[in-house]
Amino acid sequence: CGNSGTTARLMMGLLAGRELCGTLTGDASLRRRPMRRITDPLVRMGARVREPEGEGVLPIQVCGGALRPIEHLSPKASAQVKSAVLLAGLSAGVPVTVHEPLLSRDHTERMLRGMGVEVVTEEADGGWRTSLTPPEGPLPPLDLRVPGDPSSAAFFVALALLADQGELRISGVGINPTRTGLFRVLARMGGFVEIHDERVEGGEPVADLLVRPARLCGTEVGGAEIPSMIDEVPVLAVLAARAEGETRITGAGELRVKESDRIAVLVQNLCALGVEAEELPDGMVVRGTDRPLRGDVRTDGDHRIAMAFGVLAALPGNRIRVDDPGCADVSFPGFWERLDEAAGGSAAPAHGTAPAAPHRADGIIVAIDGPAGSGKSSTAKAAAAALGYRHLDSGAFYRAITLAALRAGIPVERWAELSAEELEALGVEGIPTPGGYRMTLWGKDVSAAIRAPEVNAHVSPMAAVPAVREWLMGALREAGARGGLVADGRDIGTVVFPDAELKLFLVCAPEERARRRLLEQGAANLSPEEIRAETERLAGRDAVDSTRAVAPLRQAEDAVLLDTTALDFAEQVEAIVRMARERAGG
The missing domain is CATH 3.40.50.300 (P-loop containing nucleotide triphosphate hydrolases)
Structure with a gap:
């Protein structure tokens, strides 16, 4: 599965309902990420799961077969948990229900509905309930046009907001409401992000974005907003570094078990660049500054950390070097060339994102x-x-x-x-x-x-x-x-x-x-x-x-x-x- 947690977790659900055994593994980063929140409901449904490492991490063998229906109570809003259970129910032909405290991403539900599967999402018991009733026959094929990823677009939105002049148009971006929490937060911070030509493609809402520079102010982010922008928190953190006042982010403890401990890595790098920031157990506090930013960024091999600080590196006046720009290829091959193009070349982002001069914490x-x-x-x-x-x-x-x-x-x-x-x-x-x-x-x-x-x-x-x-x-x-x-x-x-x-x-x-x-x-x-x-x-x-x-x-x-x-x-x-x-x- 490489570095993709989504691939590993959704494949577990698919394997659970099939009469076969499959072993899932990934790179060193993925093999450190927790998987039992996925395997626990699958085991309750009747799947057999073996963990060679014995610690709830990859590699994991899933042996599927006849499964039992389940009504799963998820303690956190997680589209990956929900999707794994839905796909297990679909694959095994049994009804399933997932309860979440908050509404998580719903791409899986939209795709399945487009293929004729009965999937119902509704508010219930102070949270959200998603239920799947399996179809009686095979699913029909589906022509699907995948919209632009809002998580990838967010880096360019941030670049345009922090620029001195000009505007940036980004076409065909997915604006699924379960994915656009960052845009709503940016509006509260004073950001200029206009949505044009809204349409529906393959069951997903899509639009074009127009972004202009804006003077941002700090804000508080947390609670129900976080599930719809969990992958965009690194972008928000670097925007907060340039906003006036204090930005407080809470309810994002999930970031500690991503490709890196993103809370710790974000705060450490912001402080290294001269930004006042501090960790919270489930988030961070960032106090903006307009001073030029100088220093080296340690990504810990995390693609979103590299790209977020690449935005700051592309801005005139900053001198920032990212230690592992190549890790961005995990999710966005060609990111640095696109960033250079969007910045107009005037900020020399290629120089700003070159491999860092040695900065070793433990010696040479x-x-x-x-x-x-x-x-x-x-x-x-x-x-x-x-x-x-x-x-x-x-x-x-x-x-x-x-x-x-x-x-x-x-x-x-x-x-x-x-x-x-x-x-x-x-x-x-x-x-x-x-x-x-x-x-x-x-x-x-x-x-x-x-x-x-x-x-x-x-x-x-x-x-x-x-x-x-x-x-x-x-x-x-x-x-x-x-x-x-x-x-x-x-x-x-x-x-x-x-x-x-x-x-x-x-x-x-x-x-x-x-x-x-x-x-x-x-x-x-x-x-x-x-x-x-x-x-x-x-x-x-x-x-x-x-x-x-x-x-x-x-x-x-x-x-x-x-x-x-x-x-x-x-x-x-x-x-x-x-x-x-x-x-x-x-």
Whole structure:
């Protein structure tokens, strides 16, 4: 399911009513998000759910079949919970009812009604009740035109409101009343957002928006407004940073279990830019300022955080850098180009949203690259311990993927065709430890297994697979977000951490590399023949690694070349620690 919580949760509902079993998983961020509010009502209906991690998080196996009707009382308004139950009832052919304290998004209900399903939503018992009666036969096909996403449009609405002049027209935006809470709040704040040419397309209300600059004032937001704008709170927070007075947001505790803890991350970044802000248990208080904003934004890999602060970065006078602009691609590929276009280029948003200059809370990043057997991993681990840093062995991640593919029985000749979804389904994860990372496969430690000869023989072709490179890049960069890291591996300084404060490229004479490699693997009393054979094997691997199309082995232009042939282990570590301390300023 990648990073999509909606996909995972709605698929659980569909699977629950079918005579089959399916396992759902996602990226590292999604695997941390709570799922039991979805699985609990499905289990009550009769679905069988297995949680390998045992903590209500992905991966989760759902085995469906004949289900019982249910009347579910949801403690919070959640369109995902509601939709999962509705789809389970539809799939199994049983009536279901969901009670919510507030009205949540109703896209699922509208779509099902368009296909002839009887879905009734009404006020009841101080809240809202949605009931589905399953049809007797198959559903008819439906031609559906999906309107523009109001959550994506919100970033451009914010840009136009905060601009000095001009106007912005956005065509074909969905204005479903369960999604447009932000527009109603903006009207209260003095924002100029006009709605033109209202129409209905595929059962959804759609309109064109006209937005002009406006002087905003602070407001209070909470209660029944939040479900209709939960994804737009990051946009509201950056607008509040430029509004006159104080904006108080409450009732948004759900934000703490999104792709990041959005409440904490928003407040931390606003404060880092010079905006007065504070956390509340379920929201925040932001006090606006008209001072130029300066600083770096840490996204924690959250697409909405990146895009919200990208709006501030695009405004003249601000100098803001977003540390991971690429994470916006999760929901809005091409966002930065569109933002640049909307800003007219005059604000130089591409510059403002370039990767941040290093700003590490826990220390610098030391990136160590070089051919196999040059001493990267063992030296990096010892240097990290001496510096009090964490050790990141990127090769261990590639090895874990290789081991998982071998155990899953995926033919080597098919590796080049592996998709991101297939890689996610392999169950590989690097678990942070005080000194580094522990590689696991479906929760089981495989630190020893990834060093087996069979893995050694196959890791290089796996590392050449583009999808593997792309899939692992996010995990590796997330590990280095706060610094305090000694990372080793292929292209670690050229691709993974191009802004590392210290880059080293370790080299070693071929025979010495072979000897070290064999000793590292536990060999003893090495013969000349063994060393010669390993030297030839490493030479072949070097040829593959240096000529592969994806991220070939090469020395970064600004890397320090360190020949370790004549250095013993302690001398290697000492040299690296000395240089790292010099770069870190002491």
